[in-house]
Amino acid sequence: MNRIVEVNRLNKTYGSETVIQDVSFTIEENKIYGLLGRNGAGKTTIMHMITAQLFPSGGELKVFGEHPYENNRVLTRMSFIKESQKYPDVFRIADVLDIAADLYPNWDQGFAEQLIEDFRLPVKRRMKKLSRGMLSSVGIIVGLASRAPLTIFDEPYLGLDAVARNLFYERLLEDYAEHPRTVILSTHLIDEVSNMLEHVIVIDNGKILLDEEADSLRGKAFTAVGPAATVRAWAAGKQLIHEEAIGGLMSASVLGNLSAAERREAEAQGIELVPVSLQQLIVHLTSGKTNGKVAELG
């Protein structure tokens, strides 16, 4: 498997403040990655370093096997779509697409035009007159139609409604199936994208918290609900990531796979078991109460 991005002990500091600390990971060719984490965790900083918009303070960073800075061989193979993209005031949508067509060697004009229709965009309108959602749609179209070997979407859908987001997911999956490429998707809407991701990297406080295949995270955690004393006894000795109690009832989320026999045993004691979704798992792991519990996951 080819390595598209290799990050080794990457650091980024601003004065005495460390925002990225000893981060190492690899992005492999033609997979869809989710780069997840809370606001301020360092996701955008990492993406800015990969795309050569920020210098690391320390560590190694290679994209397509080379240093990305002022390196045209690397930069023409990347498409980076970010939430806060600024456009010159006089630009119309058509101008943005023309420039994208010049910039990206794999640009597919037919696909771009089909997407403009799908997202119902007024191509002649000036960028500064567009709604927030329309601006996001333009970014998504550029990101998809550029078919760049490394495509990065950083919270690409501010202002987009559920219908438009769904359209983005559908088009991305369809086009990815026909034209495989490496995609990094950073988002807070984890539940919406979790089925599309092949691999998940979770950043918390500037460090890597999780780096795992998305499918293997399913069924990794369960919430047990039942009478407090029973649940407490059942959860004893297990990796507890979250607990809540109301009246005589208690809910405890624990890490670990359960065998069919273990499930039956729990259910026989009057405990109800519910799987923890990827989003809930990340909320529990990054809410600051479970330090040190994550090592068990790997």
Added chain:
Amino acid sequence: MGPIMDDGRPIFIQIAEKIEDDIIAGGLPEESQVPSTNQFASFYQINPATAAKGVNLLVDQGILYKKRGIGMFVASGARETLIEKRKEQFFEQYVITMVQEARKLGITIDQLTDMVRRGDGKQ
């Protein structure tokens, strides 16, 4: 969004089970072609690599086989094999749980057998 996947289990296993269900129900007859992984990915809105993993699981079990350059097909005898496997799972998942719950409620095995017959009569 595609049809909902269960959060508690890996998607590739759920994809394999959906294909198995279709073979058992007769929707995918033996020696017929199975949809491509990209078709599964787009229908269920999942990652194509995950869909491929589900399909390959059934290839490993001899339920599906690959015709070079054409695609995946249902093997002869696949339905029979799957039904045998599902019968074992049925015992594990339903019968044991039912007997357990019956015991909790003080239902004897004789009463339980009667109830099963009565349930059959309501079909």
